[in-house]
Amino acid sequence: MDYHIGQRLKAFREQTKIKMPAIAALTGIAKETLYKWEKGTKPSDINDYFRLKLYLDKMENKLEEEQLDIEYRKPATMRLPLNHNRVPIPQTDGKAAAGTILFSNNEPELIVDRINAPFLGPVEGIIEVSGESMAPTFTSGCRVAISRLNNYRILDWGWYYYIIDKNWQGYVRRVYPGETENSLCLVSDNPNQNKFPPTQRQWEHIEAIFRVMAAIWKF
Structure with a gap:
């Protein structure tokens, strides 16, 4: 497992301004658990870990595609x-x-x-x-x-x-x-x-x- 996934979660939330309860609802992971991971606690439940990883992989890719699209649409x-x-x-x-x-x-x-x-x-x-x-x-x-x-x-x-x-x-x-x-x-x-x-x-x-x-x- 990537024990730095809490740092990814924090960076993602800072970039998107999304609230933790929304991520908890979308991933099925208790918000208390997500808060702990974001503060540096290492994941212990492998199923919760992979649910969060899958969510972040998908959302980070979406953000990258949106940013590329914005760049493409800017005047040349x-x-x-x-x-x-x-x-x-x-x-x-x-x-x-x-x-x-x-x-x-x-x-x-x-x-x-x-x-x-x-x-x-x-x-x-x-x-x-x-x-x-x-x-x-x-x-x-x-x-x-x-x-x-x-x-x-x-x-x-x-x-x-x-x-x-x-x-x-x-x-x-x-x-x-x-x-x-x-x-x-x-x-x-x-x-x-x-x-x-x-x-x-x-x-x-x-x-x-x-x-x-x-x-x-x-x-």
Whole structure:
């Protein structure tokens, strides 16, 4: 027997807010017994144990299916304001593709694909890389997870960033200090530096910078 089933029972009740008498009625197990198990007493009646286990297995699976269904029904894209103080909003109509810049009340918003991956950290969306300027690190069609910055002027030199310029074009580059205090040097990873040379960009020509948190490839 799983002597930690009382912990499962407690976690299930905390998640669903279901009352113990209801579980007792559904399982046929005395509520006093369930309370004891939840508080750490080890099950002694194997029949009661299996009745509770069967109930929890069924209900936990149902909860997981409901959560997956909720995730599936969420909008696939988000409207990510360039202003980090504003909250991302689901794009309910789904008409604009990821990477598009839209304006809401004269405020620019970047359309990003939604992602649910807590292990990646504070990721706010996904953008697709186009072109070969960042190959072989980020090949065309590769997707990068990005996050807004609290302060554009505090950057980790040599790191990858998704940059949006004054033409509302977005691209990934490795960022270094520029030739002047008010500029940045944007470097491509492509070995053909004649075709993709480092470029200088004045801060005034940049609308937004997002930190690249991870890369995702299709196999």
